Amino acid sequence: MTTSEPQAPSHFIRNRIRKELEAGHCQQVITRFPPEPNGYLHLGHAKSIALNFSMGEEFGGHTNLRFDDTNPAKEEQRYIDAIKEDVRWLGYTWKHERHASDYFEQLYEWALYLIDHGLAYVDSQDADTIRQQRGTLTEPGTESPFRDRPPEESRDLFERMRAGEFADSAHVLRARIDMASGNINLRDPVIYRIRRLTHPRTGDQWCIYPSYDFAHGQSDAIEHVTHSLCTLEFEDHRPLYDWLLEHLPVPSRPIQIEFSRLNLDFTVLSKRRLTRLVDEGYVQGWDDPRLPTLAGIRRRGFTPQSIRQFCQEIGVTKADSIIPFGVLENALRNDLNESAPRTMAVLKPLKLVLTNFPEGETEWLEAAVHPQKLEMGTRQVAMTREIYIEADDFMEEAPKKFFRLKPGGEVRLRNAFIIRCDEVIKDEAGEVVELRCSLDPETRSGQPGADRKVKGTIHWVSAAHSVPAQVRLYDRLFQVPHPAGDKDKDFVEHINPESLVTLENARLEPAAAKARPGECFQFERLGYFVPDPDGTPERPVFNRAVTLRDTWAKLEKQMGAR
Structure with a gap:
């Protein structure tokens, strides 16, 4: 069952959809959440999840969960499973589970369609040469010597690419658009590459894979998505999204709308940086409670209600901004203050x-x-x-x-x-x-x-009736608001050495020691705490989700004054 949201303030996407419905441009709103299964979801994804699912529900439609599995080099089943768990945890239910790989055959046929109509060609140059020929923001690109390759020749080569006759990177398929365009994404983008990799779902059936840009809009069209809601980094890709839909015989015409991504201080929301923190051992896995991954904040003690409330509070705009970490913490405090039982x-x-x-x-x-x-x-x-x-x-x-x-x-x-x-x-x-x-x-x-x-x-506890426990005091992972923005230091140098303090000899009231997974308590005068999976009935482990008050507010004010 989909979780209904409290009455939310309006925003430009809601207003636009409402006008389109009133004008009869669409009858039912269908959205999609399209994660790439190459890592764990984080708070930035939570904003997108909340927006897509709430728009589908609010306007009587639905939302699909579609995995963008076009790059088998980094995709794993464990990420697919984790993503589904995260979406469910947030309280949302998708209408259909789809994968870009479901459409590989159709996408291949549409690639042949572009070739046959002179709108795509096989380029036999290496990747570095193609990159150099794309030009810059101030200089136009240079046309490939293969740009005018006859459609019949390109079709033959593309079919042989699929058949596995060529080595990786021997050829690519490029859309034939405009090498002089002011938008670099329209300068004959690569839409298919040879990659001899085993795909998690299709195995070794394919050795050519479409680019995200080629799969994205066409997958939306196949699913009859009405509104493709993306973060602002895809704004420059929208002309390509529209060009492909205009030149292919797709069954529907979705509309791409961009909104600002979530930027949160005192953390990082880059998948590359999060991967480094995990791989180099700065944190203890993807579900480390100091990470902004949904698995991490769930283990720390955040509730789905607090995350949805946070997403509603920060709103949906086109303007980039940095949200104070305290706003996220206050959303949790407000939720747990109402629901968490007290104990000492x-x-x-x-x-x-x-x-x-x-x-x-x-x-x-x-x-x-x-x-x-x-x-x-x-x-x-x-x-x-x-x-x-x-x-x-x-x-x-x-x-x-x-x-x-x-x-x-x-x-x-x-x-x-x-x-x-x-x-x-x-x-x-x-x-x-x-x-x-x-x-x-x-x-x-x-x-x-x-x-x-x-x-x-x-506060106090009885020596005879209390239960020994380990308590982990989690705090912000970084000491500075913008760790990745410091050009003079590697962002890991800003890690807060007090982001995890472990206390081995804590004592709890017995009721807390019997807590169920996810059951949060207010330890009176201390903060909100949740049992960790590492604990046992004889030796529980509790994580501090958040303090009773914002202990960082004064420090942030001092930083801002410098």
Whole structure:
């Protein structure tokens, strides 16, 4: 079932489609999402997915998932499987699954059609020569000596190319358009190459493969796509897209519309750079939670609702812009603030003994699962003589405005009572290893002193009833907003050394330890966390999805002022 989007603000593509429908130019909107199965999808693809599927659904049509499998050198079945999983995870359902390879025979016939009509020819020059002859942005191209090769000769050569008679790169097929065009894409582009590669779907049936430009528009036409929505880098390719549709007997005439791609700071959205991060071991695979891949952010704890909301918030325009990473994080915070159950966890445990709590006893306290959603009920929290608090919540020599625990100071234990720090125990090295405190029984819920105020409230877990866990604190992968834009440094030099901090001795409430995959919790006062597949029931692993507040906002403001 396709996920319905909340009412979204209008944009130029929606307005154009609405006008075309009102004018009767099309009866039903059909879009497509055409990924190349040579890698994992990232957040830039999420924007395209959301746009294509939402337009198909909103206007009573549908969206096809079509794999652009025209380059078998880099394509693998595992990428096809991952792409389908990502689209489903985002909440979208395609009408038809298609592959460009489904149309190889038809595309071949249309290539012969162009040859027979003098609109394509076989060029027998090498790739470097053809590239040099294309000219520059200010100089026209040079015509190939094979440009006027008779159609009969080109057809014979092309059929023999298909039959496997020639070595790779011996010949190519080029569209015969205009070598003096101001648009380099129209300077007799190569539309077929010889490549003796085994294709993931067609095996060794073909040894010639169409270019993306040749397969794209014709595949759209075969599927009766009405609106081919592409990012702006394809704007210069639109004249070629249209030229091919105009000169071939295609069954329909799709319209290509371009929109700005997603640019996000503090990360990279280049497949080439992402591949390098993975291959050279800077991250731990394509689903590393620091990567902007959909597999990575899913593992980190992002929800499909937050990604769809993010895509809606940034909008659809023709203008290039860079979206602050904080906008993405805020979309997740807003979603999880409404849905994530609360629990307590201590990431850096410091032992605390309540000296006037009965030894060996457990007192069960009641706490809200979600303070704003009473319908989610309550949870039972175990209080015992020995508990753990955050090491950062104690300071032996505290400044004046430190309102957490200090020698002789008081704080309230969350959902419990007020305690006073009476004694600090240290090891031989002088490190604090234990605090001995006394509780004020009059400050329990229901007692006369329950409303007594102190300035600090800290979280805690029972030593006996908490579960040990590993917690991975993920942060932005890069230290600077535009790592790829620095001409003086390799972008990997800007990797944030604190992008992953692993804490081995965290302690969790038992309910969190039993979390299902993808079930996100708010660890009170700490942030939002989700269980990682690396964990086990005995030793869970949790990933921090996002902090409670934007800790980078102040830093970004300082960077902008420089």
